[in-house]
Amino acid sequence: MKKSILFLSAAVTLLATAACQNFKKGDGGLEYNIAKDAGAEKAKAGDLLSVDMIVKSDRNDSLLQSTYDIGLPQIVNIAPDSIPGLYAGDYNSMFKLLGEGDSAIFRLNLDTMAAKTGQPKPEFADKFVTFTVKVRKHFKKGNLTDSALYSQIDSYFKGEIEGLKKSEESKLSKYIADKKLEPKKTATGLQYVISEEGKGNKVMVGDTAVVKYTGRLVNGNIFDTNNAELAKKENKFNPMSPYEPLRFRVGHDPVIQGWTEGFQLLNKGSKATLLVPSSLGYGERGGGTIPPYAPLVFEIELVDVIPGPKTDAPTADSIATKK
Structure with missing residues (x-):
């Protein structure tokens, strides 16, 4: 899907940019680089973000997850800080720095995570997990009921899936042409x-x-x-x-x-x-x-x-x- 290719190109550019710049230090050992600030309102507790995201381990730069593989964004629910197990500098904290149109790279400190949560560090990484994030859409909770908010999400994903349906034939044709089949x-x-x-x-x-x-x-x-x-x-x-x-x-x-x-x-x-x-x-x-x-x-x-x-x-x- 053309849109996914563009987002993937942007993600690669983000990774290259981050390699040449210093990360800012945040709470809890979180490191971040805001590559693009679109000036939009940042996410708050109760909001949801539709994001494209690449997740990598610092061990051999291993890819752990990529929304680009599936062609659909991931929905991130911004939780209140009062929820047990959350702490300043955790996964939830990252997304509070972002709004619609923003792009950033985060390094989540696993030593801090282990100390704050009492859970062992994951075996697939040494010290950091890196998140390359681009926000597609910001769904604001405001005064909306949960039903109304998730109705927006449902409509949004129906549109995304319809896009996959429309692009199927062209994706297959491109594959055949690229492979000269x-x-x-x-x-x-x-x-x-x-x-x-x-x-x-x-x-x-x-x-x-x-x-x-x-x-x-x-x-x-x-x-x-x-x-x-x-x-x-x-x-x-x-x-x-x-x-x-x-x-x-x-x-x-x-x-x-x-x-x-x-x-x-x-x-x-x-x-x-x-x-x-x-x-x-x-x-x-x-x-x-x-x-x-x-x-x-x-x-x-x-x-x-x-x-x-x-x-x-x-x-x-x-x-x-x-x-």
Whole structure:
């Protein structure tokens, strides 16, 4: 989405700017650099901010979170100072320095956090967690009831999600153009490129497909893979995952419709890329790190095809959402 790309560019500029400037010292060891002050009213207790935010650890500059990956902002609720566990210089304090249109970088001191809260420091950082923040919109509580305030939030997010819906086709087209792909397209909108044609049996409904796969968003971010080396390289490794070829019975086991259709186009031994529109994937709701209306890219290798009984009728799960 073009707007997200612009915000991401602004965030990168912020990080570069901060590297060349000194941070101001705040309460509780908080360090901050207000890169842009738009002059708007600053957030108060009870208000909410819609923000784009990148969160990094000071250990190897590791990325912990980015709203740009999902393409939707995060809503931050400004809590009253009286809430137990809050202290001057904490996460909540950061956002009280900001208003609509402002941009800043904060370094949250983990030693102070541990001392003030009695909780151990997180294992993923040494001394600081860095937040690069851009405020999109300021929702002011004022005299509004909670119902009225959250009605504004609901309307706002509906507009953001509608933007994702409208941009889906262009994002997928850009990915195809950037990768110089020449996919074939089915009647449902599934697109695919077979990079290596298999010599074995073609997949039929009822067969069990044995698959190596990597699933990505069109921005390149991996959301799932059963390739252990790639998972480690991309900081996606989960020690609880088996990292072995996935087995699913085509037309019976609950996978996304794009897989049910796509694997029936392949022979054993095939390697292919499936370009799955959200209508054949996770739809308007998304799932996990997959945003609403997200087109998906699957790099797959069909390792084996285990024949199944061909008399079974496909189940309703054949169009269900995977995982």
